[in-house]
Amino acid sequence: MADNKNASPESITPMMSSGKNESESKNGSSWIDILSLVLIAATAIIAIVTLISVKGLSPAGTPDVAASTTAAASSAKAIATEIPMSAEAGSMIHEGENVCVNKKPYHANAAGDDNYFKNTECMKDNVVQVLEQAGANITVGFVGGMDAGNRFPMTEPYWKEGLCPVNVHWHLGAEHLSVGEFDEAGSGPAESKMRKLLAGSDVREGFRCHHYDASDAKFTTEYEWKHCKDMHVGNTYEVHWPHSAAGACGTPNQYQTPFYDGVFCTDGIISLDPLNTYQKIGVQGQVFTIVNDEAYYYPDLIRGMIVDGEMGQDISKYTGSTTGTSRSNTMCSMYTPITWQVDRKCHMISASSFDKMCADMKAQRDDMTDDLHPHGARELVAEHLSANNMVP
Numbered sequence: 001m002a003d004n005k006n007a008s009p010e011s012i013t014p015m016m017s018s019g020k021n022e023s024e025s026k027n028g029s030s031w032i033d034i035l036s037l038v039l040i041a042a043t044a045i046i047a048i049v050t051l052i053s054v055k056g057l058s059p060a061g062t063p064d065v066a067a068s069t070t071a072a073a074s075s076a077k078a079i080a081t082e083i084p085m086s087a088e089a090g091s092m093i094h095e096g097e098n099v100c101v102n103k104k105p106y107h108a109n110a111a112g113d114d115n116y117f118k119n120t121e122c123m124k125d126n127v128v129q130v131l132e133q134a135g136a137n138i139t140v141g142f143v144g145g146m147d148a149g150n151r152f153p154m155t156e157p158y159w160k161e162g163l164c165p166v167n168v169h170w171h172l173g174a175e176h177l178s179v180g181e182f183d184e185a186g187s188g189p190a191e192s193k194m195r196k197l198l199a200g201s202d203v204r205e206g207f208r209c210h211h212y213d214a215s216d217a218k219f220t221t222e223y224e225w226k227h228c229k230d231m232h233v234g235n236t237y238e239v240h241w242p243h244s245a246a247g248a249c250g251t252p253n254q255y256q257t258p259f260y261d262g263v264f265c266t267d268g269i270i271s272l273d274p275l276n277t278y279q280k281i282g283v284q285g286q287v288f289t290i291v292n293d294e295a296y297y298y299p300d301l302i303r304g305m306i307v308d309g310e311m312g313q314d315i316s317k318y319t320g321s322t323t324g325t326s327r328s329n330t331m332c333s334m335y336t337p338i339t340w341q342v343d344r345k346c347h348m349i350s351a352s353s354f355d356k357m358c359a360d361m362k363a364q365r366d367d368m369t370d371d372l373h374p375h376g377a378r379e380l381v382a383e384h385l386s387a388n389n390m391v392p
Helices: 009-018 022-055 065-082 259-263 351-362
Strands: 169-172 236-244 281-291 315-320 338-350
Touching: 236 259, 281 351, 338 351
Parallel strands: 281 338
Antiparallel strands: 169 236, 236 281, 315 338
16 A cells, blocks of 8 residues: 555546446446436437427427418418409509599590580581491491591501500490391390399390300300399390500509590590591400300400401401490480491300409409499491491
């Protein structure tokens, strides 16, 4: 033992350890192992807690289904809000300014008091008081009795002339006459069914097409209308797409009701002196019989006349006026002359095509509610009020 008196502390522990028995050595190693296991376990717990917070796992290590479902539902709700299908679902498009509102003109003088555009008598003392009117007889070979002079209709598609559609609306029956396609010999459902409107009043019905067949279910099975109002399968309707070079083309304000707001939206384009209305304003017209058959579905009726196959091919072009039942062969429109391009053929189209169009109308910035139902048809314009410039 005397040899160890001057030993350093570092040398004592080995010497003491070497002097222990085997059992004491094993017990020391066990404590070290336990401490190591505790440290490993603590590290594992920290890792699990971190995983739970990042991955959204439940304490049992399984996916937190409730949290995931809630998140998915929240995400779906956000998408539904951002992509509404109609105005009823809500749309940010309605929050902007409608720059076309109240642009319909009533006067032509600077003072704004001449009521130039008010309907006026067509004849006075046997002298015609107005320019050419619409809708006319568009049967091939017909020539109107009014000399239109140097007023010629646009013959190219309106988009080539710099015009865009600013509205869509339709009339019960055809306002134009195309013998053999829509005329006095056409047919449809019972009259009482055709003339019923929301207001409960009758509207004047125009000419009918020749497609209707009471023994064929596609003409008699009513459609469940969701967006259009007072429409019926089997009926004939003439659709009008007013176009204008002064429209808010390519903007959320493009489509307007009344259509006059869209036609005259931009100042400085349409003029009465020099007269350019027939070069800046045009209407497309196309006549349809409604069927309950998806084989006749077209998805974009709001955009304009359908040009597909024989549809939109046999077109009559002439200058006329605005139409509607406030005009006749006694009281005429002063919104004239404008170009008309009207399909001479009657076509079948699915009810769903119209309903889709009405849904699209509801999604516009302007309120188009007043055009979601059929309007009455003006009586056929008399020969002496029809222009002699029909092409072809």
